[in-house]
Amino acid sequence: MDVLQTQHLNLNSTTNDISYYSQTSSRFIYYVAVGAIVLCAWFFQSPKRDPRASSPFYELLQGRSILIVGLFTELTAVVAKFKDRAYQIRSTEGVRTIIPTTLVGELKSLPEDTLSAKTAVSEAMLSEYTHLSADAHSDILTLLLKTKATQNLQRMIPTLKDELQYILATEFPTCDDWTPFKIQPFMVRTVSRLSGRAFVGSALSRSEEWMNVSVNFAITAFIAVTKLQFFPPWIRPVAQYLVSELKTIRKDLAKAQAMLEPLIKERLSNADTPGFEKPDDFIQWFSDVLPEEEKRDYFIQAKMQLLLSASSIHTTSNLTTDCIYDLAVHQEMQDILREEAIEVFESEEKENAWERKDSIARLKKMDSFIKESQRLSSNVTSFIRKVMKPIDLSDGTHLPSGTSLLTPLAGISLDERYFPDPEVFDGLRFWKLRQQPESPKPSQSATTAASSSSPPASPRSSPPLRNSKYQFTSIGDTNQNFGLGKHACPGRFFAAQEIKLILSYLLLHYEIKLRDGEAPSPNPSSS
Numbered sequence: 294m295d296v297l298q299t300q301h302l303n304l305n306s307t308t309n310d311i312s313y314y315s316q317t318s319s320r321f322i323y324y325v326a327v328g329a330i331v332l333c334a335w336f337f338q339s340p341k342r343d344p345r346a347s348s349p350f351y352e353l354l355q356g357r358s359i360l361i362v363g364l365f366t367e368l369t370a371v372v373a374k375f376k377d378r379a380y381q382i383r384s385t386e387g388v389r390t391i392i393p394t395t396l397v398g399e400l401k402s403l404p405e406d407t408l409s410a411k412t413a414v415s416e417a418m419l420s421e422y423t424h425l426s427a428d429a430h431s432d433i434l435t436l437l438l439k440t441k442a443t444q445n446l447q448r449m450i451p452t453l454k455d456e457l458q459y460i461l462a463t464e465f466p467t468c469d470d471w472t473p474f475k476i477q478p479f480m481v482r483t484v485s486r487l488s489g490r491a492f493v494g495s496a497l498s499r500s501e502e503w504m505n506v507s508v509n510f511a512i513t514a515f516i517a518v519t520k521l522q523f524f525p526p527w528i529r530p531v532a533q534y535l536v537s538e539l540k541t542i543r544k545d546l547a548k549a550q551a552m553l554e555p556l557i558k559e560r561l562s563n564a565d566t567p568g569f570e571k572p573d574d575f576i577q578w579f580s581d582v583l584p585e586e587e588k589r590d591y592f593i594q595a596k597m598q599l600l601l602s603a604s605s606i607h608t609t610s611n612l613t614t615d616c617i618y619d620l621a622v623h624q625e626m627q628d629i630l631r632e633e634a635i636e637v638f639e640s641e642e643k644e645n646a647w648e649r650k651d652s653i654a655r656l657k658k659m660d661s662f663i664k665e666s667q668r669l670s671s672n673v674t675s676f677i678r679k680v681m682k683p684i685d686l687s688d689g690t691h692l693p694s695g696t697s698l699l700t701p702l703a704g705i706s707l708d709e710r711y712f713p714d715p716e717v718f719d720g721l722r723f724w725k726l727r728q729q730p731e732s733p734k735p736s737q738s739a740t741t742a743a744s745s746s747s748p749p750a751s752p753r754s755s756p757p758l759r760n761s762k763y764q765f766t767s768i769g770d771t772n773q774n775f776g777l778g779k780h781a782c783p784g785r786f787f788a789a790q791e792i793k794l795i796l797s798y799l800l801l802h803y804e805i806k807l808r809d810g811e812a813p814s815p816n817p818s819s820s
């Protein structure tokens with residue numbers, strides 16, 4: 294520790310107070326929405342229509358709290374009861390069929406024209422009103438993220454570290470002694486800046502206007518969806534005019550377009566200049582692959598950038614914030630991960646370690662810690678899909694066209710068959726598992742590491758731990774935090790690098806604790 298200039302950071306978990314991001318209002322709306330869904334479900338509940346449809350959600354309604362904590366608890370209880378069977382729940386948006394871990398393996402590789410992720414997301418996000426869909430360009434977006442973005446981020450680590458230092462210098466308190474700090478809004482700004490650097494380059498990534506638009510787009514769109522869901526589908530074409538957020542979305546798209554247009558024009562006119570070096574960011578990669586007639590369609594660029602921000606900023610900043618809280622609660626993990634970060638970045642033989650591509654990949658205990666944090670704090674459901682052609686599963690379940698599917702992510706994460714002592718937070722859980730010999734490849738529906746746990750450009754020198762299916766970026770039937778199959782999150786390698794960079798830097802320079810008298814949140818994690 295004496296090589297460090299240790300500062301003290303103590304967390305203040307009260308709601309954030311920065312002007313552009315009102316967590317309080319979005320959380321309030323979320324609770325109201327969940328309450329509304331539960332109440333509507335109660336009104337429209339029809340146990341007679343389908344015996345599978347009736348019981349679980351009906352049980353959910355027996356005098357339950359309408360807060361999400363209540364829903365989470367009940368959903369995990371329902372999952373425990375219906376462990377390996379498909380069952381249905383009813384919401385304001387219709388019936389959702391919940392697919393268990395044991396059957397999802399039969400579905401995850403089906404083609405888009407049989408089981409569609411795009412249609413399911415587009416319907417869930419009411420894209421015809423909110424524009425939250427990449428439409429014809431979604432495959433390009435995914436491909437660019439899988440190939441260019443991750444490789445670029447590895448190259449950019451030193452630049453991003455400098456950017457992080459700059460953010461800390463300008464937006465973080467000095468911390469001469471324990472200093473209270475609201476970490477969540479800071480993380481949103483940090484992730485937005487770091488990702489922005491890779492997506493739009495330094496000209497825009499430090500612009501407050503760009504940051505406001507890219508951070509707020511997802512929030513505005515989610516509020517718009519929630520408000521629209523209060524209206525039955527048949528009245529939405531008219532009701533949309535009562536939802537002011539839809540206007541804000543259009544304005545944000547226009548603002549983003551106005552900011553991107555001069556930049557893209559300049560690049561296109563410079564393209565033929567001898568010696569012109571193309572910038573290495575998403576604007577450029579996307580422009581390069583667009584057909585000639587779309588290269589000057591600045592609206593498409595604006596939409597793709599805002600969709601990219603919507604997919605990446607809040608997901609990554611939320612998980613980083615969760616990790617910081619888990620570090621504050623599990624003090625022993627700070628020592629373990631700090632030691633690892635010193636070993637990778639600061640020991641004498643590791644000269645220029647921040648410049649080395651393999652450095653981040655060597656943070657294997659941190660990788661495990663982030664995965665454990667995610668296991669205990671992630672979404673309630675995953676694998677949102679719509680059945681386009683009838684499907685018959687091996688247990689006899691028939692899924693007709695039009696069926697909407699989900700998987701019970703929160704229940705899987707707390708299932709002791711997959712995670713012994715599931716309620717215990719064990720930051721090294723996955724690190725220990727990675728050291729076990731790789732088990733023979735199970736058939737069909739068991740956890741599939743095969744679904745790529747490594748980024749396209751794998752790190753050079755670090756010898757891989759044997760069991761790669763327990764890496765943070767691994768996906769599998771019991772490991773659906775990033776989804777499954779062809780549509781599994783293509784940005785997860787990017788997110789992993791960003792989170793590790795932020796955590797390493799903070800651990801090397803700060804100690805973290807909860808405010809005196811502040812208890813850990815009542816989630817299942819415990820030391």
Ligand code: HEM
Pocket residue numbers: 410434435438442601604605606608609612675676677773774775776777778779780781782783784785787788
């Ligand atoms: C901790 C951070 C993140 C989490 C937990 C997360 C989670 C997810 C999940 C659950 C899905 C749906 C997968 C499926 O349906 O099978 C998804 C899709 C997606 N994510 Fe992420 N994500 C994260 C970060 C990112 C980042 C940083 C980017 C961009 C750089 C990104 C871009 C996308 C895109 C474009 C899709 C849609 C893929 C498709 O439909 O083919 N995500 N993400």
